Amino acid sequence: MQVYDAPLRDMRFVLNELHNDDGFGDLPAFEEFTPDLTDAILEEASKFCREVLLPLNRSGDEEGCTHENGAVRTPKGFREAYDQFTEAGWAALASDPEWGGQGLPEAVNKLVEEMICSANLSFSLYPGLTHGGTTAIEGHGSDELKQKWLPKMVSGEWAGTMCLTEPHCGTDLGMLRTKAEPQEDGSFKITGSKIFISSGDHDLTPNIVHLVLARMPDAPKGVKGISLFLVPKFLPNADFEPGDANGVNCAAIEHKMGLKASATCQMNFDGSTGWLVGEPNKGMAAMFTMMNTERVSVGIQGLGVGEAAYQSAVWYAKDRVQGRSLSGTKYPEKAADPIIVHPDVRRMLMTMRAYNEGCRMLSAWVSRALDAQKHSPDADVRAKAEDFTALMTPVVKALFTDLASESANLAVQVYGGHGYIRESGVEQYARDARICQIYEGTNGIQALDLVGRKMGAHFGRNLRSFFHPVSEFIEESKGDGPMEKMIEGLERAFGALQLSTATIAQKGLADPEEAGAAATDYLRLMGLVAMGYCFAKATKVAGLQLFFGTEDKAFYEAKIKTATFYFERILPQATASFLAIKSGKKSMMALADDEF
Amino acid sequence: MQVYDAPLRDMRFVLNELHNDDGFGDLPAFEEFTPDLTDAILEEASKFCREVLLPLNRSGDEEGCTHENGAVRTPKGFREAYDQFTEAGWAALASDPEWGGQGLPEAVNKLVEEMICSANLSFSLYPGLTHGGTTAIEGHGSDELKQKWLPKMVSGEWAGTMCLTEPHCGTDLGMLRTKAEPQEDGSFKITGSKIFISSGDHDLTPNIVHLVLARMPDAPKGVKGISLFLVPKFLPNADFEPGDANGVNCAAIEHKMGLKASATCQMNFDGSTGWLVGEPNKGMAAMFTMMNTERVSVGIQGLGVGEAAYQSAVWYAKDRVQGRSLSGTKYPEKAADPIIVHPDVRRMLMTMRAYNEGCRMLSAWVSRALDAQKHSPDADVRAKAEDFTALMTPVVKALFTDLASESANLAVQVYGGHGYIRESGVEQYARDARICQIYEGTNGIQALDLVGRKMGAHFGRNLRSFFHPVSEFIEESKGDGPMEKMIEGLERAFGALQLSTATIAQKGLADPEEAGAAATDYLRLMGLVAMGYCFAKATKVAGLQLFFGTEDKAFYEAKIKTATFYFERILPQATASFLAIKSGKKSMMALADDEF
Incomplete structure (x- = not known):
């Protein structure tokens, strides 16, 4: 039987008692996060994981994700759980308050992450990948990109992915082939195929923001010619709501040993509009962030x-x-x-x-x-x-x-x-x-x-x-x-x-x-x-x-x-x-x- | 990709070159099994495994066994492969010639076993369990039991199982509850439920011979009161062909992590006729054989x-x-x-x-x-x-x-x-x-x-x-x-x-x-x-x-x-x-x- 109750006592021990002398200090930025407050957060998170996420873990494994007519459906209950997750603010926990985040210390946030993964590893990937994406945009994107995209992603309203791997290259990204052609308006047309894209498509959010590694024309060979692009599933309209489809398609989902409730997608980008994140040809740096x-x-x-x-x-x-x-x-x-x-x-x-x-x-x-x-x-x-x-x-x-x-x-x-x-x-x-x-x-x-x-x-x-x-x-x-x-x-x-x-x-x-x-x-x-x-x-x-x-x-x-x-x-x-x-x-x- | 070619050179090395000085000697009983002959057997087995069993390994995993209307169906191709297996004599390889076996030394037989398991582990269980059953009957059964049942099992015409585990007892067999009531003709009526019975039911053979641990009335408590019984799925008729059903039913098959083409069955014995193998209350000894x-x-x-x-x-x-x-x-x-x-x-x-x-x-x-x-x-x-x-x-x-x-x-x-x-x-x-x-x-x-x-x-x-x-x-x-x-x-x-x-x-x-x-x-x-x-x-x-x-x-x-x-x-x-x-x-x- 799948049994889980967050080990709160041990978590408080590692958070408050064990590492006080490690030289990293009590940070003024986190003064407001007193043990009382972090205790309350951990308690709440524990409850959410036990009551909402854990019960979907085995059913999610049994049902898995499905791919029909080009769209991916997550298992029963995942969408409702995701809504509760974002409504309660769990998605925004560790992000910068500037973009709507709650600015929780990583020291606390990683404990919450642990709970979510204990309760439902497949579920954890949907907000997890989004968080990876926001980190890259925060670290390398222009102010315009940040102001436009981060609030939607930080709240979890839109999800994110990382599109790195191609069929012939995983570890060795120098061989990647996806192309990015510059357009007159400063955007790029992205074309290529990616595999193993976690959360590449799903029904949890109305839009998905892909961070895609690709090569510009005449880019240097190997890893020094790779750039990072932000490519949404749907182009935002004037109100920055999902508008036209952007040529981003999920060709298939993988049948895997486990993690079956997490959609692992083969993604095709067919002249999809994207925007450069960071400097040209410096995609690997942004990717490593x-x-x-x-x-x-x-x-x-x-x-x-x-x-x-x-x-x-x-x-x-x-x-x-x-x-x-x-x-x-x-x-x-x-x-x-x-x-x-x-x-x-x-x-x-x-x-x-x-x-x-x-x-x-x-x-x-x-x-x-x-x-x-x-x-x-x-x-x-x-x-x-x-x-x-x-x-x-x-x-x-x-x-x-x-x-x-x-x-x-x-x-x-x-x-x-x-x-x-x-x-x-x-x-x-x-x-x-x-x-x-x-x-x-x-x-x-x-x-x-x-x-x-x-x-x-x-x-x-x-x-x-x-x-x-x-x-x-x-x-x-x-x-x-x-x-x-x-x-x-x-x-x-x-x-x-x-x-x-x-x-x-x-x-x-x-x-x-x-x-x-x-x-x-x-x-x-x-x-x-x-x-x-x-x-x-x-x-x-x-x-x-x-x-x-x-x-x-x-x-x-x-x-x-x-x-x-x-x-x-x-x-x-x-x-x-x-x-x-x-x-x-x-x-x-x-x-x-x-x-x- | 599943790739397999029997490592014949290494097998010949361990068989003929490595252990000659181990003190176990060259056995007169196996004089006829010269290196030339065993080479030919290993070559043939290798070919059969590569050509017949290996191609069914992944498809067997994908399809699994099914349980419908009380009967178990093995995956596509298994029945034909099993027929080829028995027709070519592979089932009888290591058994005593007295019962139709080929009397191959274990030193060679275990190498063939290895090949079969490399090519298709699920398949290996069907003949494997039968072989376990024949060993017990050979070692502990009466001459009458041996002469009646062994030829059918040794050839693989009928399959066998070992029925030990019950829902509340696996390792601790002392707690088992299945009952054996003596009948006037010397047989017993067996009643009880067993779980995790490999090959408990399937469509590969017209009959299945179960070896069942059970307790006689007034048997001592614990492991000292357990006896072993031979209980066929169908009672043999006058020609020793499958006759009347014997109250042996597969209630369900397990959904497992792997080994999906091997049927793991929940078996019910409902007043099924069985015959004692070995001495009363000495079932554990026979079981250990x-x-x-x-x-x-x-x-x-x-x-x-x-x-x-x-x-x-x-x-x-x-x-x-x-x-x-x-x-x-x-x-x-x-x-x-x-x-x-x-x-x-x-x-x-x-x-x-x-x-x-x-x-x-x-x-x-x-x-x-x-x-x-x-x-x-x-x-x-x-x-x-x-x-x-x-x-x-x-x-x-x-x-x-x-x-x-x-x-x-x-x-x-x-x-x-x-x-x-x-x-x-x-x-x-x-x-x-x-x-x-x-x-x-x-x-x-x-x-x-x-x-x-x-x-x-x-x-x-x-x-x-x-x-x-x-x-x-x-x-x-x-x-x-x-x-x-x-x-x-x-x-x-x-x-x-x-x-x-x-x-x-x-x-x-x-x-x-x-x-x-x-x-x-x-x-x-x-x-x-x-x-x-x-x-x-x-x-x-x-x-x-x-x-x-x-x-x-x-x-x-x-x-x-x-x-x-x-x-x-x-x-x-x-x-x-x-x-x-x-x-x-x-x-x-x-x-x-x-x-x-």
Whole structure:
């Protein structure tokens, strides 16, 4: 059964208690967002997700989207839910008040995003893609474009998409062929085909604003000749309401492994009118603005599904009775003990729990940096925050989504045979989560971004934004009795990460394939250290609360237990990653292409 | 695209070259199965799988089984394929000639099984379950039952099933409720409901023979009161052809994550006539005869899917062009290099390859033991072989299927966005493979079987059947120059396994939850060592071939390269498993049930 209640206590912990000393500060811009107010927002969001979005998750998966006579229909209930969503102002939550947004800090907004993704991942893509689009327009569009288009998009009245991929090019956008021909009025005629366009067409909004990568005539070859265009489904009329059709058509929707209530469209642009966003031939920069926002959000998607899978597994593990505890009957009043008593079921539940809590803590840290990078009054803090988010964006995207698939599959395993049946709802989590490892740049591409771009950038400045706080924490926590073993474990894993960094930097300089061969293991190693650091900090915070006395003893005790599990059972994976990195590229590249 | 060609060269390697010194000997019973003959069988099977079964794999997934008016229809083409399958004698391959079988050694048969599962996992279940049924009847049934029923089942004319699970009991069969009331003629009336019955009903054969677990009146409680019954769908008439309906009905079929062309049925038995198989109240023993056969076969299912996923991924990695090699353009004549040049794609392909080759080598070893345990003229060898298969059955089942899911998901990842689209065919492998980790005892149950039953059995005799050859091999290979690093790696991992064994044995004696908490990591560790041993042996065999000169240089060189990859990139996982085992149960069991 799909069970979900937002983990509000843990969310308040990562928002208000864990990262106060991270140097990103309390931002004056967000003074009004007091814990009382953010609490209320989280409560409301939780209610909306549980009552409106969750009940449509399985029915949406069963029904899927349909494509008839060129139009896409979302599953039953999605349109009404979307209306409620925008009417309640959820769509505008994190956007700039200048365009009608509510200016919520990312630190809070990402928690709401997590809830939405837990409740209904497919649904989350409709507002999610719109938000990616508004970010690109805000960051790169002319004032005219902003003033015209952003209010409609920020409110969610019109939706948005990102049109990048073509049949022959996904990762390698240099090969893209969609054309943009300049017109006398300053607009462009866009012609070409795009695939895998999430929310490319649907019935939720009266208009859809596509952000399309295309080439102008005589543009330089490769990625340096790509520009970004705003291309609406319907051209606005004089009142800026949807007017004439703009030659934008959905040719088909994809039949996918999961995420079935999200329409994935093949889009044709047939001389469609569009307007340039940003500078000519600088489309990749604008695209990366969307993409980076989206990459963190895809990480959050993973976390969201992981949490829902965990809760659904816990529910079943308490409900299903089978066998007796190895240490003697625990529930004599029942025909058998609930399977939560069995160590191997515990192993699965605790693993999921540790993944989710670890990712949530890391995500809260990154979200605070996202806020500081935009809103800190201190230029140094802004720069440091930017370094940190640049470094952590690929980690959040790839780590969270890899762990999400693992969690979803563990949930299926907890259900046993019943988990393989669609009716249980858990196999949907495994199918839905699977896409998060792929879109917005596969996780392999994230790893390459980390070692190839982020690791060496500014002579290692990005790295230092993460390494410094970790090594400071280790130094100041040494000799802290109850945490001794944890700090030792963290120090060992951190040492492996530092050594790996040096190895990759050295080898990779002479041979980029060495960096490529190490990339995925290096990203995982960094993720393991980052979660370990968060768990150790959390243990310290919890320990202090327990020492000084708290009404919330159970929460802090459970936090320390989960942290201990993480250190004993999950962090040891760091050794395997380290050894794999150390071995270098040789065995990976030894077979000739035709020997496969 | 689903691509599959049986890896015949590698199959001949594991069959004829790798395990000749394993002590299980060349069996006189199989003298007639010369390499020439087995080659011809493997060639023929390969052709049948590629030409008949593979083309029905994706269409079977799309169409699925249907349940109308109480009858199950398999997807288009399945019936014709099944007819061809039985007519060509594939169904009878491994069965005893006494009942019309062809008496093929398991060592060869398991390779054919692998091919069938690669080509069409859903299809494989129809003959697979029948074979499980014949094994139980052969092992426990009366002569009358055998002579009546086996010929029909061995030929595949009639199919079979195993009816164990009920809605409230899967793992914990002690709770089962299906009743068996004795009749005056010695038969029984069987009444009850079973779920998750693979091939419970279908249109491939005119009759289906169910093997049903049920309780006689006044039977002892729990598993000691369960008996096994043979219950046909139609009662045979005087000519032993299907006669009157026997009150066996399929109430519904399950809608599953994958394996959609295999009918998973809810079966009702309504006073159906059945005959006791084996002794009253000894049904669990008979059930385990089926189950153990099936468990190894489910491992092979995993290997089959893993191989198909690997081949499909290799095909795509050579076909899809995207980006340029980090070490400079490799295919200047193409718009971009095929993605097989990228180290991270290599990582995924090599991982799948190493998993498949490792599992195939281990499976070949176990299959030789299965043959020796039945057919060796030497009682000591038979006993040793039985020890070894008992130990390895849970390892083969759980390890192979865990790795299969990993491989299938890696294949999806190699395809990127295209892999998430059903049309590509690879996401089907991920959905199909997923069930193998669950049915015939979840992989957690396999791990418990290993630590709780197999590890300590006969004062460690089962273990010694594996530990002895490994330690002998390490001793005799030390100082073998080119293999030095490999042997060191194997020795380290084997040391970790021995230490873990001692730890679990010691702690588990005082507290069975300690063994439970270590089980899954211990099984993985043993699997990693077993594959490592096989890869090291293979390297030795290949090295000798290369040293003395061989026409098949490319094969042996590739084998050594894959083995090297295994030792450098995969075996290091053993350390993580070892550390997890060492940490004990405490952090796993620390949260109270209601703290979740």
